[in-house]
Each structure stands twice: as C-alpha cells, then as structure tokens.
Amino acid sequence: MNNQLPVPFRVPYEVTPRFNKPVVYFSMEIGVDQALKTYSGGLGYLAGSHMKSAYELGQNLIGVSVLWKYGYYDQVRKTDNAMDVQFREKVYSFLQDTQIEFTIEIMQRPVRVRAYYLEPTVFQTVPLFFLTTDIDGNDGAGRLISYRLYDNDVRLKIAQCMLLGLGGAKLVDALGFEPEVYHLNEAHALPAAFHLYKQEGSVEKVRERLVFTTHTPEEAGNEKHDINLLNELGFFGGVPLETVRQIGDIQDNVFNHSLVALRMSRQANGVSKLHGEVSRQMWGRFEGICPITHVTNAQNQRYWTDPAIEAARLAGDGEAIATRKKELKAPLFRVVADQVGKLFDPNVLTLVWARRFATYKRPDLLTEDAERFARLLNQSKYPVQIIWAGKPYPMDGGAIEVFNRLYYLSHLHPNMAVLTGYELGLSKLLKDGADGWLNTPIVTREASGTSGMTAAMNGALNISTNDGWVVEFAKPGENSFIVPTADPMLPYYARDTHDRDLLFELLENEVLPMYYDRPADWQALVLRSMNDVNDYFGANRMAEEYYERMY
Template sequence: MISQLPAAFRPPYSIDDRFKKSVVYFSMEIAADQALKTYSGGLGFLAGSHMKSAFELNQNLIGISLLWKYGYYDQVRKTDNAMDVQFREKLYFFLQDTGIEFTLDIAGRPVRVRAYYLDPKHFQTVPLFFLTSDIDGNDGAARSISYRLYDNDTRLKIAQCMLLGIGGAKLIDALGATPDVYHLNEAHALSAAFYLYQKLGSADEVRKRMVFTTHTPEEAGNEKHDIYLLNEMSFFGGVSMDRIREISGIQDNVFNHSLVALRLSRQANGVSKLHGEVARQMWGRYEGICPIGHVTNAQNQRYWTDSTIETARLAEDKEAIAARKLELKRPLFRIVADQVGKLFNPNVLTLVWARRFATYKRPDLLTQDLERFTWLLNQTNYPVQIIWAGKPYPMDGGATDVFNHLYYLSHLFPNMAVLTGHELGLSKMLKDGSDGWLNTPIVGREASGTSGMTAAMNGSVNISTNDGWVREFTKPGENSFLVPEADPLLPDHARDEQDRDNLFDLIEHEILPMYYDRPADWQALVLRSMNDVNAFFGANRMAAEYYEKIY
C-alpha cells in the first residue's frame, strides 16, 4: 500500500519482506509526540508506540486518526486550586495539508472533510493522516465534530466515529490505495465496515479485510447506541435496515459496536493474555463472532527509555543505574516545586501513581485508611515521597472529586504532591524520576495497562495488583512487588480494604527496608526488572506480532 501512496506521503524506508502485507490502522487517538495533542491517555500512548515501532520495523502500514482542534483538554487549576478543564485551540504548523477534501453525509447534511499528513521524519512514525471537519464551508455544527476528543454529546460522538471510520475509508480511496487489512483499534471506526460493504458487495469480503482490537474487559463498557439513531445519522451509509440487521446480527434496537466489530472481522485480539481470556469468556456466548486471540500491549523503547540508563542496563552496571536515577529525579522535582511549592529530596524513596484517573484504577486506595497513610508519610525511619498525576474524563465528576480530594489532602504533607498536565512529557519525567510505580486497579478491570512498562524501562519498580500485563511480567520480590490478590467474592469495600492493607504491608515491611537497608538487593531487583521488561514488552515485538498473529 505504501508504494501506492503519492510520492509526497511515502516513508523514507523500503518495506521489510516480513511485513509486506498492507495495513491501515484506525485509532481515535494517537500519541505521536507531546507537541501533537491528539490523545487522552493509554489508548493513545499505545497507538503512538505502535506507529513508532512500525516505522522502526519498516512495515507496510499507515495510521489514520482525527485532528482534534482542542485536543482532549488542558488540565489546569481554578483559583481555589480545584482541577479545571480548559479547551484551547491547538495549532500545528508541522502538519502538511494533503490537498485532499471530500464530503461525508452525516444526519442528512453534507460535511466537508480535509486530510492532514504527519511526515514520518518529524516523530519517527509510519505515515499518519489526520482528518478534520473544522474547515471553511462547514457550519458551526459540522466544524465542531472534530473539536473535542470523546465529546459527551451522543450525536456528536457518533459523528466523530463516522468521521474516523467512513472518512478514513474514503481517504484511503482518495489516496489510491487498496490495503489488505483494515485494523480497527477499538470499535470507534466501525462505520468503515459498512462503507466497505457497499464497495465490496458482501459481508464476507469485509471480513477478509477487517481485524479488530478490543481494549475493554467489561461488556457494559463497550459503546452502544440506538440502531435507529445510527441509521438516522447515516452511520450505515445508506445500507437498508433489513440488511444491517442481517449482516450485524443485531435484532433489537441496541447496537453494540464491539459485538458487531467481532462479527464483521476475521480476527480479533485482546491486549494481554489475561484480557484475551476475559474477552473470549465475555463474548463467547454470542453467535457469529470471529476468533479472539491476544497481543500483549507494549511500549516503544526508543521513545520512552533514557539513553544513559539503558547504556548502564546493557553493561549491567547497577551503580550507574542508581546514579542516573538520582539525576533523573531532579527535573521531576523541579516540576513538583514549581506546581505545588514543595522541595522533594532525591535521596528519598519516591513512589508515583500516574495514569488516567478512573475510579476502577483506585488512585486514592492508600489514602482511604487515613490513619495508616498519615503514619507512613510522617514516620522518619524510612522516609517516603508520593506523587500523583493523571487526567479524569472531563465529564467524570466522581474521578475529578477524587483528584481534588487528593490535592487538598496533600496540603497536610510536605512529601505528597498532586500534579496537573499529565501528557507524554510529564509522563516521561514521572517514569524517569520515580523509584516505585504504583498500580492499583481492581483485579479483572484492567485490560492491559502500559504505564508500568515504561516505568520499568527507566528503573522504576512496579508495585501492583495482579492484573493486565503484570501477570505476564511479575516475579514477586525478584523484579517487582505484587499485592496479594483479595478474595474476588468479597464485597467491594472488603476487597478494597484487603488490597489496601496488603499494599501498606508491602511498602512498610518489604519495599522501604529493602531500599534503605539493603540497597544492593534493591539495585539487583531494579536491574532484573529492566531486563525482564525489555525482553518482551517492547513495542517492536508487539508490532511484529500483529503481523504474525492478526494480519
């Protein structure tokens, strides 16, 4: 397919024979670089790493996403320091106008779409194309489709999915390309399947070309809409309702996007070994779905890993790793001082909890036992510093309340900080500067998670519940620390209490004494962690595995 692109849009490499099959990758968000704010969190981080590793491996793959005028949102503070959501226009002079424009029919109205191109030379990705409806000739409603990533207005969100799916498929046609594989990273671009159906004439022909990656381990978390609303908005591109019901298998009025993606793909995958098992159990009762395997998520080492610490790892120089960690703490602690006015000590064990703020991830787990948390932060035998960061979904009042509660609680402790602005840049500094990486999701709720991978690449030790990718990585006490699994039959409050107590026990009785009293053991564990994460959880392995197992 890359050879079919106009010369201006081809990457600076020849396709590797192992990866000749042509693939177009659809993702609602891609985190290519801090400078391009077209992502919200883990899904985008993952997609960005995939596109970088596909570049490194010389794969015959291009990516399509949307050019969000306001990004996800800018995380700032109000005058009382409560978290605030700011939508600000982003300008990208490094994106190239392709000159390609076309029209989509959305809810009976024509919407003009323009495509922009990200040259691989800028951020070392495969060719990436970004679609926008924010162009002259569209009215305000049409322009707003590409304003905000994951808009909470139902009709607008459907329109965004159509812009990605149908718009992306139309872009491929406009480029003159005929890909072998259409890869849907989540079901947002599902409308592309109905565009292909009209073009190819049968559902079987669609299935020959489409594959699907699901990231959602709970059926209730998958996108659903009223089938008649979708039809009204032209989501199905003019295919009759009778035919839609026939090819999708949906006979009631609730259109489950992930279920239909499973029925119109030839292969699907979860994003960790555990998630593959969960997905097969979750969807196995439905008829007509494709096989579901797994490709465990990973992150791009070239982008995420500090070069000095990587050199020390390859030399197995534990002292050099420890010295570099002290250096990497300093720029992070300058951010802490700048944002919250606290001076952290590089010689103190520093724990970080940083990822998308969602209640199932339990960012406030430790603070729920305030007496024990206070003792931990106030004791001086084994001092500890803790930093939180992460963006809640802007309309998620519960997660925002948790963020604000942690911030106000931090006023009581000079060694506790809650930061704003969690994007690629801050995420990198947090992983570079932390000694321990806290990961506290309810077991069974995390499809994979990836933040702990890039933390481990930079010498930060995972301290985690036994969920997602961690199950494939952890050797408790050897390369990480694992919170003993609570009885899954316990009520929620009792499960949280047991997890909390076990996490405190780990920190107080194993982690702190090892860090301060047995530094040689700590450095040996850090090195094993770095070696083990680099052995399997690099995105080059993942990108190759998609070709071998899915495409």
Template sequence: MTKSNLPQAFRHPYKFDPQFAKSVAYFSMEFAIDQALKTYSGGLGFLAGSHMRSAYELKQNVIGIGILWKYGYYDQTRKTDNAMDVLFREKIYSFLEDTGIQFTIEVHHTPVWVKAYYLDPKHFNTVPMFFLTTDIDGNDWLARSISHRLYDSITSAKLAQCMVLGLGGARLLDELGYEPEVYHLNEAHAVSAAFHLYQKYGSAEEVRRRMVFTTHTPEEAGNEKHDINQLNVMSFFGKVPLETVREITGTEDNVFNHSLAALRLSRKANGVSRLHGEVSRHMWGSYAGIPEITHVTNAQNQRYWADTELENARNRNDLKAIAGRKKSLKATLFKTVADQAGKLFDPDVLTMVWARRFAGYKRPDLLVQDDERFHHLMNHPKYPIQFIWAGKPYPSDEGATHTFNSLVYRSHLHKNMAVLTGYELALSKQLKDGSDLWLNTPVVTREASGTSGMTAAMNAGINFSTFDGWICEFAEHQKNAFIVPVAAPGLSPEERDAHDRTFFFDQLENEILPLYYEKPDEWNKLTLQSMNDVNAFFNSNRMATEYFQKVY
C-alpha cells in the first residue's frame, strides 16, 4: 500500500485540490526558486522553479527533490579588462532546515554520506522541497565535492551528481517513509532512481507504473551517453546486476543512453512544446520499448514574473498605463546598465535585449557578424536603438566565453550597446521588465522550447525570433510578435545564418523601428495583444495542470 503522507514537519500547508491529489515527487538537477537560492544554471531551472510555484498555487500534491550546490553554477564576474571571469563562492542559506535525515549511497562501491535539507513553502511560495548535499562531515574531500558545482566538467563527478539526485533522491523518500505514486524525472539526470525502484519493487513493470520522464533535448546526439561498464564500476545502478540493467534498459552494446533508458523505464514521457513532442516521437520512434511521448508546452509562473502594475494595466486594457509603466521599468534597468557598463541609456529609445544561456546554437552574436549592417543599425540616422546582452556560458566552454568577451569588447565601440554580467533571476527580471524587444536567435529545430520570451511578453516586451520551440504555438507575425521566416532546407550553416541575419536586419530597419517611433499607438496595441496571448496559455499554472491531466 502506498504511504501517501509526508511526516508532519514537511507536509503541504494546504488541503489538496481533489483533481491534483495524486502524489508526485519531481526530480530536477536545478531549481530557480529565488535569487537568494542559487541552485540553477539556466532555463531548465527557471522552468522547474515556475513548476514548483504553480504546484503550490494550485494546491497540488507535489514535492521537489534537488541538490544543494555549495558553489551554485558559478558567480559571473569580470577580469580587469572587463572580460568575463568565473568565481566559485561558497553559498550559505540560513532559511534551509536540516531535516535530520542522513544516509549513505554507494559511489565507486564506497559509501558516501548524503544529508537532506528542507525548504519550507512559506519562504518562496513553493511546494515542500528537499535539497541533498554530500558536503558534510564523514565524507572525504572527493565525496564532499560531488555537490560542489552544478554540472561539474569532470565526467565521473557529474555522474556521481546524477547518482546523488536519482539514487539519493529515491532513498530520501524511503527515509521519509513516503511512497509517491509518481516519480517525475525532469530530464534524465535522475535516471538512476529507476534502479533503486527496481531493487525495491522487483520488476521493470513496477518501475514503469511509477515513473514518468520529461525530455528537453531535441537532438539524439545531445542526450548523455556513457560506457555501461564505467557506470557499473561507479555503482550507478545501485545493487542491480549489470546483466539485469542491460535487460530492463534494452542496452545490447556498451553505450548506456540515459534518455533512452529513462524512456524505456517510464510509462509515459513528454516533450516540452508541440513541435518538440513531434521531434521526440520521430527521434525515438524507431527504438523498441518506447512509451507514449506526448507534449506539455513549457510555461512560466505569471504571479512571480509579471510586474503587478503592468498586469493591472493589461486587465484594464489601458495602453497609456502600460506604456508609462514600461518607461519606468526601463529606467530601473538602465541604472544597472550605468552601474555595470558606465553607459546612460534613454527610456524613450527602443531597447532590444538578448539574454539567456550562452550556447553556440542560440547564436548570441548573429547580428554582429555583419559588421557593416550592425554598425549602421547602432548609428541609425533616424531611429535610435539600444542593445543589451546578458547570459552565462558554461564555465569551461571556451567558445561561448570567447563569444561573450567579443561582445564585451565590441560594446566599447558603441555608447548604446551594453553587455551585463550576473544573469540570474534578479537580473533576468530586470531585463524582461526593461526590454521593448526580446531577441531570440536559435537555429531552427535546435530549441526544444525556450521560455525567456514568455516572461518578456508578460512584461510588455515584444518577441523578435526565429520560428522555433514555444514560439510556434504563440507568435503571429506583426500581430503579437515579429518572426523571421524559416530558411530553406539544405542550406549550409553559413547560408542559413546569412538568411536569418538579413531578415532580422530588414525587419528591424523597415518594420520595427518605424512602428515604434512613428506609430506608437499601433506599437502599444501590439504589446497588449502579446501580453494577452502569452497569459492565455503560457502561464505555468496551465502547464502544471496539464502534467496531471496528460502525464501523471
């Protein structure tokens, strides 16, 4: 029989809505809950944080399980020449409670102590959440370091992190005396939980009865794979024998595909946008033992992200109030620009922002690759523009760091261009509040969903984007967004980039800037339409509801 009650000290502070009474444990490597709690790197964490907030708002029977990262992802700072620097600073959180729960899991056949901390829902309006750490007395330095850095660059360390989340998270539930009806893996990081469940219940069928899986990766090559023998030596599969692991995951060679194993051990899976659901079904459809793959389009928590004054003005259809509040929010953002970059931006000038994780396929420097047109845009004789970049490259991704720094150096040539550091929840909120135009430049089909543009739209920012991810379910060109048409198939990467770049510049110069400066009433109507459309479907309350309806 399922033990459906958490211990009294950790229970939800509400009576469950009957439609959301099924018990769910949500496993995620990262959660962006609040600026004060640095347990995230980027979009996956932003999404998980919004999910936990919406589950609380809707009175759902969900708990969150993550890892307490001692140094977080990293603190993004600057070197003496303003290039990006990486700082790993210890984080201490007085608001997390010691649960008193401590247990060991085996890593490399060595016992490693794991301790659980609790985040009370009262602090940040989330469901009850538990964060695991190995940085405790009783562990040697190597064991303590497992929970030091989110997404450690050393393969064995990252695998150990996945084991703490999966095996450790599942073991935590046993220590709590709690058996949720659903184990929801947000990405495949926690797939080792399946092997704990197999040990506990004795069959793959029983694992599948409990487990569901969300995939965020639209390319098969992007899914983590490791040598199954290395994983076995690391005790990744708990006490499940290697022959049994091969049998229940369908692994015939020595390549263990984490996402494929998660799919085969889940009763249901989902992509994170309508398009991504189609891509996922196509990508995995030829493999045996794959469950139904549906889609639940990502969304963000409106109550957390939307500016209250803007939202009140939207509900009144008050275009003048929206425009006035927007100008005030821009002025607030521009104080940060002045502080970081020494530049004084003007709230009356159209401001475009590119801000998200720095990754090659997202093409942060797409527009600057055409020197002549970019220079003309930044020195437009008739229509001024201000341009802000922000985002964190993976700390050991030299290519992405080089791109970030090249933008920093280029910004010295333009008084209306700024590159900001410290892209976390607080700066992200400022940028969403202060952007007129939210630039999104991924290579089409590479962005599973993306969510930053949702929260920009909630705060009267217009999306300006390639046609990919969630945008395909939202955008109507010139009605609530500006969309670059998809390049013809078969082009080389250089030809594709040139196609997209040309359309971005053409639309800026011929449509967007004239509209903003010459037809402000039409711009304001477009902004209101964007706000209404994003709130109609892309609030994570809808997403959290759909998980219960379509996946759990």
C-alpha cells in the first residue's frame, strides 16, 4: 500500500460531474464492514451505507471519523450467562498510516493526533480517514481519548468531540482537500465549526459551508454542557468565550450542542419526514436557527441484499423468494444453536427483534403480558420462533437488566432465543433469516430507524408501530403489519398496554394465519414489501438527496 497520500488530496476515482462539489462528512461512528468495529448501532450503520452509496455514485466526498481502539465493546456472557461488557484492543492491517500528525489542545495540554486511511476499494466506500490519539508522544490521559466510543466520562466524551471536530478540521487542512461543505452527522463534530470560524472570521461565512443532520427527536436528548467547562477544555478551539456566546446566542451557562449547530449551519435535516416535522416543532421556538428539512434515512442495497433473493424479486417470483428465505435461515440457525443450544426449524415462522437495546424501543413489550406471551409460544396450530439481539449502552444498567431478563425467560421456551454480538455480521444473518421484523418504539421517539429497511430488502415483513421511516413506507395489510397509534395523551402504562394488545392481535389474527393458511397471500405481501423498500429506501437515493437538498 502507498504510505504517502498526495497533497492536495483528491478522491482516487472519477467523480460524476453533478456530484463534483467537494464535501467532508464527519461522523463519530461509521460502520462499513464487520471487520472494522468503529460503530455502535444505527447511526454507524446509516453512515456506512451513506459512504458506500456515495462511492457507487462517484461523489466528491470524504469521511472523517475516529479509530476507536476498543471499538464500542464486545458483548459476551458471564459464567451465569448474564451479559458482560468486554473492551478488547482492535488491530486492522488494512488501514494505511497516512503519516499525517498534528497537535490539538485538549484540557490545556497538547495532544498528538494521527490519521489512518481506508482506501475506497477495500470496502467500496468513499475515502475514509480515522483519527487516533493512541500514539507515542501522548501520555495515558491523551491516549485514552480514542479508546472507547461514547465514553461515559463527561470530560472524556467532550474530548472525543474535540478530536473528531477540531482534529477532523485540522486533518482536512493538512490534506489540502478544500471542501465547500462541512457535513456534521449529529452535533459531535461541532468544534469543527469553531475551527472554521477562526479561519473565515465571520459566522455568515461559516454558515455558507456548514450543514447539520440531527438524529434526536427530543430536545432533552440532545447533548448539553456547561459552557465554562467546554471553554476550559478547549472545545471552542481558541475562539473567545464572549464570541462563542454571541455566535450561539447563549444567555446562561448551558451550551446546547444541537441548538448551536442549528444556529451555525445554513441548512439542517431530520432523518425521516416525521422526524423533520418533529424537529421543526421542537426547535421552532428558538431564535436564529437555520431551516430544517428532512432526508429520509436509507440503506445500501449492494451491501445488505442477498443476490439470490434480489434476483427472485426482480423476476416477481414469490415462490422463489419463499424458497430462498428457508435457505437463508440455515446460517442464522447455526448461530442460534451455537450460542444458546436450540435447534430452530426453517419451516416455522421466525420473528426477530434486533437493534440497539434502548428503553424507548421497548424490546420486552410482548413479554410484559407473560400469560399471553407464553400462550403465543406454546400453541401448536401456528408455531412461531422469536429471536432477540442487540447491544445496550455498556453503562446502561436498566437496558442490560432487560436484556438479561429476556435471556433468562428464554430458558422456558425452546423456540425463543436471545443472542449476543449484534454487529454488522449478525445483523445481516438476522435480516436474511427473519420472516417478520418486530419494531416496537414509542411513537415519535424513533427519528428514523433503519433495521426494518434491510430486513425488508431480504424478504422480511415489517411488524411495527407507526414511527420513523415506517410512516413513509407502510401500507398496512399490503406491504406490512402496523400497530394503530395510541392516543399520545395516554399515560405511559396505558399506551404500552394499547400497543402490546394490538401487536398480539396482529400476530394471532393476521400474521400467523396468513403465513400458514394463505402462503400465496404472504408471498404477495413480501414481494410488494421488497419492491416498495427498494423503490425509495436505498441509500443511493439518500446520497443523491444530500447533494441536491443539503449541499
């Protein structure tokens, strides 16, 4: 591999003329392949698909992220099979040392940063650069910054944002890339905006170059810190505190990262049509924010879709899709057998709930009615198998407790499995092997959610509450099974009861009878679902829209 990058750097492939504008994309996590563990969940999956589709389209775009020494974490089990969190060093021979090094000031101390390069042909992505502080010349505190994705130590997490934002902006300078657009995927890289401000000398010029994607549909969920702490740590890259207050229109000491990003950008977007509406309502009361549109998330079909099932879709052959689905269950069921010692049947309807474990996604919704859940799994007329998988945040004791509770419950049912190690590889197996994809977020809490897209691309039907991207996709009874939305004024326990009862009714009265008694209807539903998801929810459409509507 060539260890010397050309300066100024240019993307090493022919750029499509309509995507010629140079763009740099900052994301704290990017998931492009199982072999490169620099992601935690949906945000990383989404970024990875974006980088793959940008490459397919020949876009003049580079990505900047962080080379996490321990990744997110390895999800394993303790002796008693309770979930355990393991941090293990990752080493990647396919990353190229650019030999670009520079210093950023963090906590009033110089920290050395080195950049590694992922060449586009390795995983079919745009050029990607990964920053690390785990190098000679840094003390233990400096090295620690790039160890763990989303560290729970407040100061360390702020330092990670500085590494991505200030470090990423300095890398762009060192490369001589000269992007016209700086795209912040979430507000983590906001320090890059202050680096730009020092270069440009005015907020107006920064706004000309900055766009911002928000993924958080609740104001309370956006990062906030004391502005004096941020200043002390060097978050603003040497921009005086009073100037920061003026730029961000900050009257007190609360620095809301997303709000300041909205005030420093010329354009922002939510990640689904519904999320765009929620975001405009949420932020509309604040002065000085940029317009907020939406670009609905999507996933890269080339990476995610099984070629044989795609060929059957294009041929309109529902029976071939059904045959291939049973074949695709085999590798998934080998993982089930290996992890939990259960032998699943490829002829049995298989439901999957798999994504990041978070309470608003309600992974245990069905099991909260223990009697009805047991009845569903124990009846023999319409047999069913259910698999759960997903990673909780490693310090979220409540979510880990839910994960463990589901696992221990699974001991009572030979047709229920809870798997560890939900990363890109297992995610692909689950989507290939699922007949139905369960999605149970509290409505309006899921900005987009993308797992159901790739499940649908592989012939799984979405069985979902009506939230996020599903609102734009779903035609209940024609391409999916949708839980009617509860009255938003209901107390949380009544809303959960409403959603749980109607989900059971869908499964008992529609999903299972159709799968077993009316296979032709099921196949027709699957084919419509696959056609509809491929029509609009492929990431090439999304990557095009970012150029057309945001850049």
